[in-house]
């Protein structure tokens with residue numbers, strides 16, 4: 001773990017991006033011609049010259065994705081458990097210091113929401129919660145994971161960072177995936193956005209995906225919340241983090257998400273712009289440097305953009321999402337975390353994927369039965 005902290009702290013992301021700004025189209029094409037690419041190549045692909053050649057990046061990324069993943073997209077749904085939270089993350093609608101309708105679902109309500117999602121076709125659910133030991137403690141999580149795991153083959157969690165033992169408890173209860181976004185890899189900006197609560201601890205959060213992998217979680221998801229910092233150095237650091245996880249925990253499948261800041265009750269406005277073209281460029285570039293990493297795009301993005309990005313390298317998508325606890329059966333009773341942009345139903349998303357020549361995959365995993 002110290003290794004990862006030191007590696008990231010010493011990593012000259014800004015200097016590498018500044019150097020790569022001098023790249024020419026010739027340099028970008030030279031990187032495209034390589035069979036294996038490294039983080040310096042990533043900086044070149046992310047450069048302004050890379051942006052000029054975005055169509056060439058897209059063709060290469062699309063071919064590589066098809067080679068590694070086929071023409072498939074795994075569909076999943078988030079299920080929000082609670083919007084209670086002890087932290088203040090200045091960008092979030094659930095931050096503790098704003099007066100919004102709060103709610104934590106009773107386990108039986110979680111089960112009803114899960115049944116609703118299963119009826120829509122989902123077999124992979126992501127349980128999401130704010131951080132609140134009183135409302136969403138370890139026993140509560142174990143209870144809801146067990147309940148849901150009886151009904152679906154794959155349950156992931158997106159909650160506060162846990163210890164390795166904590167993750168082991170979740171795995172024993174039936175969770176097979178953990179998502180922990182670092183939110184922003186730039187330490188100084190991290191301190192500015194995370195002003196109160198346990199989430200202030202940058203190092204603890206950074207180590208969470210490694211601890212989850214050591215606890216034998218089958219898949220981990222990481223990401224940088226786009227809009228909190230200049231995106232190019234952030235993407236270099238995400239790639240470095242992903243590469244570290246893939247090297248040290250080769251049994252664990254690593255995926256990277258691209259959450260762009262959306263409107264929330266916090267009234268927060270992103271200080272750094274990330275355009276649709278920027279998003280396309282980072283997706284293509286990451287695919288070309290990390291061919292086996294999962295790339296995830298949520299309903300934060302519009303239908304048109306998601307339909308376009310699926311051709312470039314996206315391998316997992318949420319669909320039909322609600323971002324408030326109880327939102328599937330009792331919408332708008334509690335505050336949502338952010339506004340959803342693609343409001344199509346799961347069936348509509350699946351049909352569109354078919355039209356685009358992709359197979360929507362509802363289930364990619366079934367635990368073998370032992371004994």
Ligand code: SF4
Nearest residue numbers: 085089092094095130
């Ligand atoms: S981002 Fe997560 S930890 Fe931060 S305020 Fe929102 S729910 Fe709480």
